[in-house]
Amino acid sequence: MIEIDAISKRYDGVPVVDNVSMVIEPRTVTVVVGTSGSGKTTLIRMINRLVEASEGAIRLDGEDNRSIPGYELRRRIGYAIQGHGLFPHRTVAQNIATVPGLLGWKKARIDAKVEELLTLFQLEPKTFGPRYPHELSGGQQQRVGVARALAAEPNVLLMDEPFGALDPIIRAKAQEDLLAIQKHFGTTIVLVTHDMNEAFHLADKIAVMDKGGVVQYGPPAELVRSPATPFVETLIGDAERPFRLLSIAKTGAAAEPGDADGAPISEDRSQQEALADLIWSGRDALPVISKNGVPMGRVTLDAILKRAARPR
Amino acid sequence: MCQHGPGAQASGFFIGGESLIGRDGLRVRFDKLGIVIALLAAYGALWSSFATLKPNRIVQGKAGSMLDSLPAWAGWALIGVLVVAIAAALFRASPWIKLIAAVAALAALTLSIGYAATFLTPAGNTYARVSPASGFWILLFAFALLAADAITRLDPPPGMRVLFLLLAAVAIGALLMSGSWNGLSIMKEYSGRADVFWVEAGKHVELALGSLFAAVLVGLPLGILCHRVAPLRDGVLNTLNLVQTIPSIALFGVLIAPLGWIATNVPGAAAIGIRGIGVAPAFVALFLYSLLPVVANTVVGLAGVPRAANDAARGIGMTGRQRLFKIEFPLALPVILTAIRIVLVQNIGMATIAALIGGGGFGVFVFQGIGQTAMDLVLLGAVPTVVLAFASAVVLDALIEMNSLVPNGARSA
Ligand SMILES: Nc1ncnc2c1ncn2[C@@H]1O[C@H](COP(=O)(O)OP(=O)(O)OP(=O)(O)O)[C@@H](O)[C@H]1O
Numbered sequence: 264m265i266e267i268d269a270i271s272k273r274y275d276g277v278p279v280v281d282n283v284s285m286v287i288e289p290r291t292v293t294v295v296v297g298t299s300g301s302g303k304t305t306l307i308r309m310i311n312r313l314v315e316a317s318e319g320a321i322r323l324d325g326e327d328n329r330s331i332p333g334y335e336l337r338r339r340i341g342y343a344i345q346g347h348g349l350f351p352h353r354t355v356a357q358n359i360a361t362v363p364g365l366l367g368w369k370k371a372r373i374d375a376k377v378e379e380l381l382t383l384f385q386l387e388p389k390t391f392g393p394r395y396p397h398e399l400s401g402g403q404q405q406r407v408g409v410a411r412a413l414a415a416e417p418n419v420l421l422m423d424e425p426f427g428a429l430d431p432i433i434r435a436k437a438q439e440d441l442l443a444i445q446k447h448f449g450t451t452i453v454l455v456t457h458d459m460n461e462a463f464h465l466a467d468k469i470a471v472m473d474k475g476g477v478v479q480y481g482p483p484a485e486l487v488r489s490p491a492t493p494f495v496e497t498l499i500g501d502a503e504r505p506f507r508l509l510s511i512a513k514t515g516a517a518a519e520p521g522d523a524d525g526a527p528i529s530e531d532r533s534q535q536e537a538l539a540d541l542i543w544s545g546r547d548a549l550p551v552i553s554k555n556g557v558p559m560g561r562v563t564l565d566a567i568l569k570r571a572a573r574p575r
Numbered sequence: 576m577c578q579h580g581p582g583a584q585a586s587g588f589f590i591g592g593e594s595l596i597g598r599d600g601l602r603v604r605f606d607k608l609g610i611v612i613a614l615l616a617a618y619g620a621l622w623s624s625f626a627t628l629k630p631n632r633i634v635q636g637k638a639g640s641m642l643d644s645l646p647a648w649a650g651w652a653l654i655g656v657l658v659v660a661i662a663a664a665l666f667r668a669s670p671w672i673k674l675i676a677a678v679a680a681l682a683a684l685t686l687s688i689g690y691a692a693t694f695l696t697p698a699g700n701t702y703a704r705v706s707p708a709s710g711f712w713i714l715l716f717a718f719a720l721l722a723a724d725a726i727t728r729l730d731p732p733p734g735m736r737v738l739f740l741l742l743a744a745v746a747i748g749a750l751l752m753s754g755s756w757n758g759l760s761i762m763k764e765y766s767g768r769a770d771v772f773w774v775e776a777g778k779h780v781e782l783a784l785g786s787l788f789a790a791v792l793v794g795l796p797l798g799i800l801c802h803r804v805a806p807l808r809d810g811v812l813n814t815l816n817l818v819q820t821i822p823s824i825a826l827f828g829v830l831i832a833p834l835g836w837i838a839t840n841v842p843g844a845a846a847i848g849i850r851g852i853g854v855a856p857a858f859v860a861l862f863l864y865s866l867l868p869v870v871a872n873t874v875v876g877l878a879g880v881p882r883a884a885n886d887a888a889r890g891i892g893m894t895g896r897q898r899l900f901k902i903e904f905p906l907a908l909p910v911i912l913t914a915i916r917i918v919l920v921q922n923i924g925m926a927t928i929a930a931l932i933g934g935g936g937f938g939v940f941v942f943q944g945i946g947q948t949a950m951d952l953v954l955l956g957a958v959p960t961v962v963l964a965f966a967s968a969v970v971l972d973a974l975i976e977m978n979s980l981v982p983n984g985a986r987s988a
């Protein structure tokens with residue numbers, strides 16, 4: 264658990280992060296969004312004390328983050344820097360091995376970890392391990408940056424726009440991988456992004472920042488249903504609202520008994536995907552099946568449209 | 576550096592060369608630098624004298640051409656080799672051919688000048704001196720230029736350049752050992768003072784390397800400090816800049832008084848060689864001159880470390896010291912090595928002046944030679960200095976290149 268308690272950061276008296284309080288539950292993904300310069304980077308850098316707060320306190324599992332030296336704190340917290348920040352004179356494998364090395368892991372364990380992470384991010388270890396960062400594409404560099412942040416299996420992972428340079432396909436894959444890793448290790452992730460789709464896809468909770476303050480902090484659905492300020496409303500986008508709602512709900516939740524013709528949809532697809540399928544195939548209803556392929560009834564266009572309407 | 580990769584070579588054919596269309600339509604292509612080298616060599620061979628014979632070591636002598644200075648067969652042989660080498664320089668050809676031609680010409684020149692000495696010196700006359708005349712030096716320069724150009728175009732990896740240097744050193748060593756130069760005036764100057772020569776050579780290297788070593792020892796931490804403590808930077812760099820502008824003779828003079836005072840007033844100082852004149856002020860002066868490049872390049876090198884890399888290093892939990900040694904320092908190393916190269920070459924040259932205040936080194940021969948108007952003695956001091964400076968430049972350049980391969984990616988530097 265990360266408790267951010269009335270934290271502020273001022274540069275020359277000007278507040279950049281202003282009296283922010285929020286509690287980040289363990290093993291969840293919190294996404295921080297907001298315009299450029301709203302203080303997102305500064306906020307997450309105060310968690311690992313790359314930026315020292317002017318006021319307030321941050322507690323990790325109840326322990327003040329100033330109770331141990333900064334560098335020790337940072338070895339426990341994974342950090343994927345905005346941009347990739349790879350060390351240009353070290354190979355990909357050496358870059359990823361940095362924190363385990365600092366922590367004094369055995370070589371065999373480090374090597375295994377490096378290989379595991381490279382494979383996970385679809386970078387063939389034999390090919391990419393010995394390369395230098397300048398020999399990678401921007402997207403590959405970014406994945407190595409994330410792999411480096413994950414290397415020591417940290418409980419808390421801070422990610423500053425980690426997927427900005429990825430193409431949509433790799434990005435979707437990287438997001439799935441991140442969620443899988445998060446489930447597997449129970450990591451608490453705080454991620455900054457400008458991409459609202461990414462935010463809605465990944466977040467358990469979204470924090471919206473504006474001019475140094477957190478103007479709303481809550482589950483994605485809540486942001487759509489009751490935006491706290493006009494700024495949040497614009498950020499979500501008038502035209503996107505219904506689809507955002509559908510995108511965070513599963514088809515299974517809209518299923519009802521009954522039959523339908525044509526290709527079925529899996530219960531774990533989003534309702535947005537179900538809607539797209541309905542429109543595209545020109546049907547009124549789709550058969551729904553469970554993850555194991557067991558029929559679960561159907562989902563109708565009507566039901567989906569109701570769920571997309573403004574909640575009252 | 577001239578970048579002619581193997582691929583560029585083919586297309587460069589038409590870019591760099593003047594072309595003439597012959598009667599049969601065959602293109603004859605000239606190499607621009609080759610034209611300069613050929614003109615230079617022709618001037619050296621035809622209109623300048625090759626060797627000078629002097630009745631003794633200090634009077635003016637009589638200079639003669641190649642054919643005057645060598646027996647006919649040797650003279651013509653030399654001319655033959657030179658003509659072929661000039662042709663190789665003149666026309667567009669593979670750099671290897673040019674390199675071989677240049678090496679052959681240089682070998683022919685150095686062997687001939689030794690032979691000329693034996694040939695010109697009247698039998699049994701121990702006063703007469705033979706030394707290379709302007710033509711020899713011009714030819715030497717022309718073909719050294721050809722060799723350098725060829726090597727540049729070959730763009731050899733750093734290791735290979737050091738190998739070339741070693742080969743040249745071995746060749747020169749063999750030439751000197753073979754005794755074929757023993758008749759030359761400069762070697763006669765040497766044989767008279769062989770012991771002193773090596774003692775002074777040792778002092779020279781000690782002075783140049785020692786002051787460099789001290790400058791690195793002090794300059795690196797000072798540079799790091801300046802990098803981390805911004806307010807210090809301008810003050811330190813400006814002070815060192817000021818030192819750099821003091822003429823060396825003046826600096827020696829300025830140092831005599833304080834060092835003399837230390838020698839007499841600090842117990843033990845005199846015992847470790849600190850004196851107002853001699854090695855101590857020379858060492859201190861070279862050290863002071865060396866500081867600016869080392870400190871300035873350390874600061875520049877550290878400032879050039881990508882911010883993101885530094886930030887990431889902090890972000891993943893490196894301590895200040897780990898960041899310095901694992902990230903900043905390796906990334907700044909090529910720039911720092913460049914400073915060391917500058918300083919080493921500069922020190923090897925400047926150490927010559929140390930002789931003025933009794934500091935020893937090759938300068939001893941230079942100043943003795945000037946005093947006695949014996950030019951060959953001057954050369955005995957000057958030539959090894961130049962060779963030493965050149966060799967260290969090649970070695971350090973190679974080192975720098977090896978070190979910048981990785982961070983800069985492609986071999987662009
Ligand atoms: N070291 C600093 N000194 C002074 N001002 C700073 C410093 N670091 C950040 N700021 C200012 O603080 C504000 C917030 O910066 P921050 O990097 O947190 O923004 P951000 O929300 O991450 O923006 P972006 O989306 O562009 O990355 C900006 O106006 C920035 O200029």
Ligand SMILES: [Mg+2]
Nearest residue numbers: 303304345423
């Ligand atoms: Mg930012």
